[in-house]
Amino acid sequence: MGTTLYAATSGNCGGAPSGVWAIDLDSDAKPVVSWKNNGGAVVGAVAFTSDATLIAAIGSGQTNGDGKANAIVALDPKTLQLKDWFTQPTSDFVTGPTIVRHNGKDIVAAATKDGRIILLDASSLGGSDHAKPLLVSKPFVRPGGAVFGDAIAAWQSDERTSWILLPVTGPRAGAVVALTLTDAGGVLSLQPAWTSDDLSAPAAPLIVNGVVFTLATGRPASANGEGTGATLHAYEGATGKPLWHSGIAMSTFASPGSLWSGLGQVYVGTHDGTIHAFGFNDERRHTNGG
DSSP states (O other): OTTEEEEEEOTTGGGOOSEEEEEETTSTTOOEEEEEOSSSOEEEEEEEOTTOOEEEEEOSOOOOTTOOSSEEEEEOTTTOOEEEEEEOTTOOBOSOOEEEEETTEEEEEEEBTTSOEEEEETTSTTGGGTOOOSEEOOOOSOTTOEEOSSOOEEEESSSSOEEEEEEEEOSSOBEEEEEEEEEETTEEEEEEEEEOSOBSSBOOOEEETTEEEEEEOOBOOBTTBOOBOOEEEEEETTTOOEEEEOTTSOOSOEEEEEEEEETTEEEEEETTSOEEEEEOOTTOOSSOOO
16 A cells, blocks of 8 residues: 555464454655464455555464454554454455445455355454344355355446456356345345356456456366366356357466466466466456456
């Protein structure tokens, strides 16, 4: 945020405690501040609200002192002091938070291990007792499935309708589930609208000009069979209509965190060291994607 660089640590990597760290790159002294959690590990990437508050998801774990587990925390972006939090024993978060701007408010969305999506008011996480969400959805995973990856995606198709995109896996194949977030009389609801084709290990999608780009990341070869290459798909975001896919253009599986966009291109990095660029018309809205 601004000239500050943020990083999260988890799993005792390099002996570092679970927490969030920040360094101001514009300062001559390069001061480092941190928030260290005596509890669960930070899950996925952090997010920022419209007033720059840092939001982080915390997974399950044993807590000591004021440590947090199964929680969403709000931190001051400069000092990383704890400002607010939400926690519930049954909320085992497995994705980082995503900020949805809906009806003029910042809403925090994150998914749990059992496939539920929890929505929180960013201005008051969990209310006065830190335990009341705006909405807890039903599970959106198939029996034997799970939420895949460490992030969900969100976008707005109009002033009243927001979308949340959830990558899931199943016993046979994965998919991206597109959910509409609506508000009727102040009551939020999440309803499934469409589901992508079967995707092998789907990554968190990208949304460009109303087109949803989903990546089947593929899988490496194993003793049980040959590997598969990554495949990029494009869907009309509001209807789920398939627009295009990359076919066999990528022969190996995608590297972690390898889907991004910029300058009229969608990029995918694969395990063999190749970066693939797929063009799209960024002047086009709600039509073709590639």
